[in-house]
Amino acid sequence: MEKLFFKSPLFLQNLIISLFNTYLYSKRYGRKYKKYKKLFKSQDDLSFNELKNIQNEKFIKFINEAKFKSTFYKKFYKNIDLSTIKSISDIHKLPILKKEDLRKNINEVHTIKPKDGIISKTGGTTGKPLKVVFTIDDTNRRYAYLDNFRGQYGYKLGKKTAWFSGKNLLSKKDIKNNRFWKYDFINKVRYYSTFHINENYLKYYLNDLINFKPEFIVGFPSTLLEIANYGKRNGIVFPKNTIKAIFPTAETVSKEVRQILSIYYNTIVIDQYASSEGAPFIFQCKEGNYHLDIRTGVFEVLDHDNREVNQGRLVVTSFTTHGTPLIRYDIGDMIKKSDSPKCSCNNENPKIDKVIGRLNDYIFSKETGKINLGNVSNTLKGVEGIIKFQVVQKSIEEITILIVTDETFDKKNEKIFLKNWRDRVGQIMKIHVRRVDKILVEKSGKFRIVKNLIS
Ligand SMILES: [Zn+2]
Incomplete structure (x- = not known):
């Protein structure tokens, strides 16, 4: 199939990508997506207490379902009477799930067959990748959360978008012709390869980005940084007022990087935290602060003895992981809580100081x-x-x-x-x-x- 794809003419390749994405999107943005997006939008102005109530209710339901449906959690919680866990303040009665244990037991953690859900493979750096399965319903929810957030800046599917992610879509011929992207013309998304970022090719990336005139850029900030640095080194000015927002993904964005991107591309950089395992969301607001979205899960900040601290390991429970439940999952990132969790924006979700990123950064x-x-x-x-x-x-x-x-x-x-x-x-x-x-x-x-x- 892959051979055939790369041998077919460019127009056909783009058509295949467009159709494949449309198929993928039909799953992501399935029946319930619209309903969820509307619901989440209506929750934007909830008070902290209202959010807290939603969180508590979801938490109790989620842990009980996980024990009922997942072979792994049945064993993991064998000696725990879940009826004694009445609210999130009892969460410490549950054991912490380490990354290695999730990896080892992943097939037993799954509550559905991979073919019935949407698979996400993660973490190729240490050992074998982790195969996480999302239910269709959770996928709809996750995209509804994400798009509700991005929607505040005008984004929606169908707006011209440049995407920089880890998909390898190029044939030898593309590279020979200095064409480092593929275009989904149905959904107006141009996918740029992040595997070919080197000095000789950067000018083609930058030129194409300028000519394509996307309204939004989504993707790896490190790649966008390299293109920006190339432009700066060579005195190529990026046209003003073309890009409405950059939404970085997958990597922690430092202040310095944010500044370079926002100056070079002449736009705002709006960050969010989520992981391919399906962590609950942390969204950046217009004030530039990060908010824990407590509707999407529970965030604990713990030290090495698992005591609550102000700055430490992030341990998450994520309500959109029914296919591969994450409960008190030690995700490998660190965060710093804020002394003043209230923000001047209207989002009452607690504000944090920063996500410190993976320990191996x-x-x-x-x-x-x-x-x-x-x-x-x-x-x-x-x-x-x-x-x-x-x-x-x-x-x-x-x-x-x-x-x-x-x-x-x-x-x-x-x-x-x-x-x-x-x-x-x-x-x-x-x-x-x-x-x-x-x-x-x-x-x-x-x-x-x-x-x-x-x-
Ligand atoms: Zn805020």
Whole structure:
């Protein structure tokens, strides 16, 4: 099938993609999608107490259903009498579900057959991917939540959108012709490959993006950042007032990255947090603050002894995961709660300070502790000639930095770059800098600046 697809003429390929997406969308935006979207919109102005009541009610129903329908939870909760759990304040009676345990038991966790739901594969970086199954109903709900949120900025399906995600859609011929995208002309979505982001191709991406004139951009911020940096380096101005909003996906967006994107593409960047496993949603509001959407799940912030803290591991219970229930799931991200959870916008869902992102987005130094993605990106300050870099850490003692450079990179620049690193990791860490021709993206299509392999 795939061979046939890539051999067929371009028009046919686009048609197949358009039809396939329309089929996919008909599932996503199924019968109940519209109903849910209307419902969620009507809930936008609910008070905190009203939201809390919805959350409690859903929570009790959800855990009971999970124990009833999932073989795994039947065993996992064998010695727990769920009738003693009367509200979310009793949640600590339930055990925490670790990522590894979910992975190991995934087939028993499923409450439906994969073919009866929608499959999402996640996490190719450690071991085998996790196969999560969503029910059609939950999928409708998730897209209704997401589109209700994006709708506040004018987005809906059918508006011209540029999409940057981990789908590999290109044939050798496309690459030869410098065409790094496919177009779904029925739904007006142009899918750009995130697997071919390199210096030689970036101008084609940028030109096409300018010519296509999308109203919205959705996708990996790291890819958008590379295109923006290319445009800046080469003095290509992005036309003003074309893009209404950028909705980043899949990666944590640091303040620095947000600023670069919003200035270069001349638009607002509105972030949201969700994961391919189906975490409850965290949405950014017009004020730039993040809100936990408590209608979609329970968010706990815990330390290593599972005590409630202000900043720590995020443990989630997600009400849109009936196919693969996530209850007290240790998702591997960190968040910082806010001292003043009320926001000046009209959303009464609690405001948080920030999502700190995956633990493996950090470099660890014995001397200075954790260095986050924003700080890692800033090691390029005052440095010319580095087009792209990636830091790999395999042990606490050393890091390897792969760099792709152009002709302006010299000893002086290398010195500044190294000094920037020393400022962050201290004097003891061994730093190996290696010049390479290219740095590969992950299987998922994401480019990772920090690759931390310390478990
Ligand atoms: Zn707000």
